[in-house]
Amino acid sequence: MSGFAFGGGFGVPVFVRELLAQARRTRTYALQTVFLGLLVLALIPLWPASSAASGAAIADQGRLIFEWGGYLQVLLLTLLAPAVTANAIVEEKEKNTLDLLLLTSAGPFAIVWGKFFSRLFGLAFLLFLSLPILFALLTLGGIGSDAILVEFVILIAYSILGAGLGIFLSTILPGVTQALITGYVLLSALLAAPAIAIGLGFWQTRAGTFPLLAAELSPLYDVVYLFQTSKFVATESFPRSWWVAPLWTSVAGLALVMLSGAVLPLAHRIERALSLRRFLDAFDRVVFLLLRFRWRALLRLLRQRPLESDDAAPVEHRHVGTQNPIYWMETCVNTIGRNRYWWRVNLALLVALLASYLLFHALLPDSLADVTLHRYMVATLTGILVLLSTVIAATTVSREREDGTLVLMASTPLDCRTYVQGKVRGIARNIVFLSALPFIHAAIWILAGVIHPLTFVYLLVSIPFAVVAQITQGIFVSLMQPTTPRAIIAALILISFQAVLPFVCCLPTFNLPLTSYYLVEPASGLGSLQQIAGAQGNYLAVLFVALLFSAGTQVGYTLVVYSLIRSGFDRYIGRAY
Amino acid sequence: MIETRYLSKVYNDLVALDKLSLTIDRGDIYGFIGPNGAGKTTTIKILATLLRPTSGQAFVCGYSVNGEAKQIRRKIGYVPDEFGIYEDMTVLEYLEFFAALYELGLAERKRVIRDVLELTDLSYKENAQVDSLSRGMRQRLALARVLLHDPEVLLLDEPASGLDPRARIEIRELLKELRNMGKTILISSHILSELRELCNKVGIIEKGKLLFSGPIEEILEQVRAHDVIQVQVREAPEQARQLLIDHDLVKRAEVLSEDGWLEVQIDDAAEDHSFVPALLVEHRFRLLRVREQEIDLEDAFMKVTKGVVG
Ligand SMILES: Nc1ncnc2c1ncn2[C@@H]1O[C@H](COP(=O)(O)OP(=O)(O)OP(=O)(O)O)[C@@H](O)[C@H]1O
Ligand SMILES: [Mg+2]
Numbered sequence: 001m002s003g004f005a006f007g008g009g010f011g012v013p014v015f016v017r018e019l020l021a022q023a024r025r026t027r028t029y030a031l032q033t034v035f036l037g038l039l040v041l042a043l044i045p046l047w048p049a050s051s052a053a054s055g056a057a058i059a060d061q062g063r064l065i066f067e068w069g070g071y072l073q074v075l076l077l078t079l080l081a082p083a084v085t086a087n088a089i090v091e092e093k094e095k096n097t098l099d100l101l102l103l104t105s106a107g108p109f110a111i112v113w114g115k116f117f118s119r120l121f122g123l124a125f126l127l128f129l130s131l132p133i134l135f136a137l138l139t140l141g142g143i144g145s146d147a148i149l150v151e152f153v154i155l156i157a158y159s160i161l162g163a164g165l166g167i168f169l170s171t172i173l174p175g176v177t178q179a180l181i182t183g184y185v186l187l188s189a190l191l192a193a194p195a196i197a198i199g200l201g202f203w204q205t206r207a208g209t210f211p212l213l214a215a216e217l218s219p220l221y222d223v224v225y226l227f228q229t230s231k232f233v234a235t236e237s238f239p240r241s242w243w244v245a246p247l248w249t250s251v252a253g254l255a256l257v258m259l260s261g262a263v264l265p266l267a268h269r270i271e272r273a274l275s276l277r278r279f280l281d282a283f284d285r286v287v288f289l290l291l292r293f294r295w296r297a298l299l300r301l302l303r304q305r306p307l308e309s310d311d312a313a314p315v316e317h318r319h320v321g322t323q324n325p326i327y328w329m330e331t332c333v334n335t336i337g338r339n340r341y342w343w344r345v346n347l348a349l350l351v352a353l354l355a356s357y358l359l360f361h362a363l364l365p366d367s368l369a370d371v372t373l374h375r376y377m378v379a380t381l382t383g384i385l386v387l388l389s390t391v392i393a394a395t396t397v398s399r400e401r402e403d404g405t406l407v408l409m410a411s412t413p414l415d416c417r418t419y420v421q422g423k424v425r426g427i428a429r430n431i432v433f434l435s436a437l438p439f440i441h442a443a444i445w446i447l448a449g450v451i452h453p454l455t456f457v458y459l460l461v462s463i464p465f466a467v468v469a470q471i472t473q474g475i476f477v478s479l480m481q482p483t484t485p486r487a488i489i490a491a492l493i494l495i496s497f498q499a500v501l502p503f504v505c506c507l508p509t510f511n512l513p514l515t516s517y518y519l520v521e522p523a524s525g526l527g528s529l530q531q532i533a534g535a536q537g538n539y540l541a542v543l544f545v546a547l548l549f550s551a552g553t554q555v556g557y558t559l560v561v562y563s564l565i566r567s568g569f570d571r572y573i574g575r576a577y
Numbered sequence: 578m579i580e581t582r583y584l585s586k587v588y589n590d591l592v593a594l595d596k597l598s599l600t601i602d603r604g605d606i607y608g609f610i611g612p613n614g615a616g617k618t619t620t621i622k623i624l625a626t627l628l629r630p631t632s633g634q635a636f637v638c639g640y641s642v643n644g645e646a647k648q649i650r651r652k653i654g655y656v657p658d659e660f661g662i663y664e665d666m667t668v669l670e671y672l673e674f675f676a677a678l679y680e681l682g683l684a685e686r687k688r689v690i691r692d693v694l695e696l697t698d699l700s701y702k703e704n705a706q707v708d709s710l711s712r713g714m715r716q717r718l719a720l721a722r723v724l725l726h727d728p729e730v731l732l733l734d735e736p737a738s739g740l741d742p743r744a745r746i747e748i749r750e751l752l753k754e755l756r757n758m759g760k761t762i763l764i765s766s767h768i769l770s771e772l773r774e775l776c777n778k779v780g781i782i783e784k785g786k787l788l789f790s791g792p793i794e795e796i797l798e799q800v801r802a803h804d805v806i807q808v809q810v811r812e813a814p815e816q817a818r819q820l821l822i823d824h825d826l827v828k829r830a831e832v833l834s835e836d837g838w839l840e841v842q843i844d845d846a847a848e849d850h851s852f853v854p855a856l857l858v859e860h861r862f863r864l865l866r867v868r869e870q871e872i873d874l875e876d877a878f879m880k881v882t883k884g885v886v887g
Contacts, residue, residue, distance in 0.1 A: 317667065317669060317670065318670060319673065320670070320673040320674055320676075321683070322683060323677075325675075325677035325678050328674065328677070329674060332670075333663065333664075333665060333666050333670070403661055403663070403664075404659050404660070404661035404662065405663055406661075407627065407657055407661065408657070408722075409678065410627055411625050411627060411650060411657075412650060412675065412679055413647060413650045413651050413678070413680070414678050570646075574627060575627055575646070576623070576626055576629035576642070576646065577626055577642075577643075577644070
């Protein structure tokens with residue numbers, strides 16, 4: 001049985017084929033460069049200047065670099081593992097080569113193992129590449145080679161989980177984008193699970209300490225455990241149970257690959273069962289029943305079978321009219337615009353937002369009256385907004401290219417302005433409700449007298465510009481990248497880069513969640529603004545300048561990106577001139 | 578309407594087009610024939626301003642592709658060799674979308690869409706989803722799309738590939754209608770028989786080189802074997818053969834079939850073949866028919882690409 005489960009020699013033929021295909025791709029090398037580059041870039045500011053005095057200070061610095069390098073590698077793996085695996089099986093399904101592969105003597109397990117190991121090999125190779133940097137740290141002192149090895153094991157085990165999860169999602173989900181996003185959500189949830197549990201008060205801990213369970217559960221916390229051992233178990237100086245997280249993550253990763261092999265022959269059926277449409281259809285029915293409870297309608301709905309109702313839906317013609325045709329396409333036909341259920345998803349988000357108040361009220365009774373919580377909330381909401389607007393924009397053009405419709409547009413007189421304007425307006429309109437969530441939240445708590453009314457002014461000025469800037473940037477990335485996964489990855493790298501900008505230079509405006517965090521003000525007075533302005537400073541003037549600066553940089557950035565788009569527009573959409 | 582001068586396209590080190598010069602006049606239906614990888618798509622893409630030539634010039638409607646691409650896009654309708662898929666869009670919406678891209682006014686749009694749907698026989702499908710159409714219907718829809726802005730030139734890349742015979746005939750009839758509307762059409766294909774009826778000019782291309790370009794009769798004339806004729810006599814073909822073979826100007830004579838057909842090869846010294854029927858009649862053979870050897874585009878294509886004709 002186990003021989004069968006591992007397939008023909010762990011899927012060596014598939015592995016070799018995949019590996020060769022990867023070696024031929026420039027993407028592989030680009031990824032390695034980006035990975036190392038980011039690692040080095042992030043660590044440079046921490047590297048001790050040669051003039052630094054005491055050896056102990058240098059050793060501390062070495063330890064700090066190593067620690068932050070570890071966090072960064074966990075985050076980069078979170079970004080990369082789904083990215084390199086999401087298309088593994090989806091690609092075969094889309095090209096209809098899966099059935100051919102299954103017919104060969106290799107069998108489903110050989111396929112998934114081959115794909116898994118080739119991906120894992122790539123990730124492990126990245127980790128190996130970073131080893132020299134880490135060993136260079138040994139020269140600074142402060143850490144031992146055993147810590148480096150432990151960290152390495154944690155990271156490798158996490159890669160196994162990431163790659164295994166990616167392969168599994170690629171097997172059961174219908175599209176690369178879905179597999180990618182689900183992968184990101186699940187891995188981030190795993191990493192952040194302890195923080196959420198502690199934040200919501202499920203785990204009671206003394207301030208500044210963590211339960212050991214956190215390190216056993218989340219690889220990120222396991223790295224924390226490695227460096228700040230005493231915060232987990234006061235009596236330990238070197239983590240004794242560091243191995244729990246690596247053990248379960250690697251086992252879980254391998255189990256997921258095994259599971260993928262088992263369900264691979266059913267991939268197409270699972271894919272259909274899991275399709276978004278079905279889910280939204282079901283959601284739609286529930287909402288419909290809740291909103292307009294009528295017996296006859298209920299009976300009719302119950303009698304209908306899901307697919308039939310779809311076919312029988314009356315055709316309503318969506319006129320282009322005098323609209324910008326690209327805007328029409330984006331709002332009536334494309335991804336989200338096409339989705340008749342989108343407003344219901346928005347409704348669900350609103351309900352979730354309101355429900356979260358109840359949750360906070362139940363778990364942490366005083367937190368709702370504290371501005372800190374609202375800072376987190378607004379930062380989270382704007383973070384989701386930034387992420388979604390970029391990702392939605394990043395998929396829009398490459399999708400057209402993959403469908404072969406871009407070339408049709410390229411042969412028409414369509415110009416850059418119409419195109420970009422239509423896209424930006426269309427995407428903005430699709431996420432308009434999402435953009436409204438921070439406002440809704442702020443409005444509620446301004447009325448409740450917890451946050452300052454000026455917060456609303458801040459949101460009013462910063463969010464629209466930031467959203468337009470993000471969308472424009474996403475379109476730019478999408479125009480430049482030939483495929484959807486590449487566009488998504490490029491957009492995420494760009495966002496990550498912008499997110500760290502405030503830490504390396506004075507460009508906080510490019511990190512909307514961060515600025516939101518600081519500029520949500522308590523109703524009792526202007527807290528952080530007052531700090532910035534100093535005791536006697538005029539904080540209204542500071543606010544004004546900050547808003548102007550924020551809006552100005554976003555507008556400037558949008559214009560720069562737009563001019564970049566315009567200068568290469570014809571080339572990007574496949575025209576010669 | 579279309580003119581290329583020494584048009585070349587090089588991909589890395591592969592010469593896809595080699596100094597292609599051709600002229601297509603207003604109202605021509607130009608059949609572009611060549612085996613796979615000959616450079617047909619490359620040429621059409623250059624003319625549709627989607628690909629930049631490595632060297633050389635091309636003009637469409639008097640505009641150069643180098644620098645006047647915008648004007649060209651308004652004058653041409655381009656059907657690529659692949660049909661782009663739009664999910665969840667009806668035929669009517671598809672056409673409206675492209676009409677809007679071509680900046681047609683609302684009233685005009687409505688009229689034009691009705692016209693092209695009627696022309697392409699798709700009116701009854703106007704509410705169908707585009708991705709549910711059959712291949713033949715998709716091709717007709719693609720033609721409907723490029724007719725929206727009433728272009729002068731149509732660039733069609735293998736519009737009939739992958740279609741069943743019936744759908745091919747439908748497309749051919751449609752193209753004939755367009756010909757009657759006075760459009761200039763460049764159509765690439767490797768199904769030669771359908772070009773014969775449709776086109777008045779053909780170009781034969783292989784490995785990026787234009788081997789022949791001109792009126793269809795001309796190429797047929799060129800490859801036609803002038804020195805071979807066929808005659809049919811009422812009876813005694815064997816005697817007729819004997820008689821012909823003894824003639825000085827006859828190189829070869831064979832009986833082709835039971836019903837009296839003979840094939841006669843004439844010496845180059847003969848002025849024409851008129852002496853053959855004369856001779857037979859003189860010897861009281863009852864002559865039924867005289868014909869030159871049948872030759873079609875397929876043979877011409879084979880001969881030209883084999884280098885028989887320069
Ligand atoms: N983007 C490209 N990069 C490199 N080579 C290319 C590219 N596009 C086409 N070619 C090459 O140029 C040559 C001409 O290709 P083209 O597509 O024009 O042929 P075609 O006549 O349209 O063939 P078919 O009948 O198969 O459609 C081929 O050898 C092809 O391999
Ligand atoms: Mg072609």
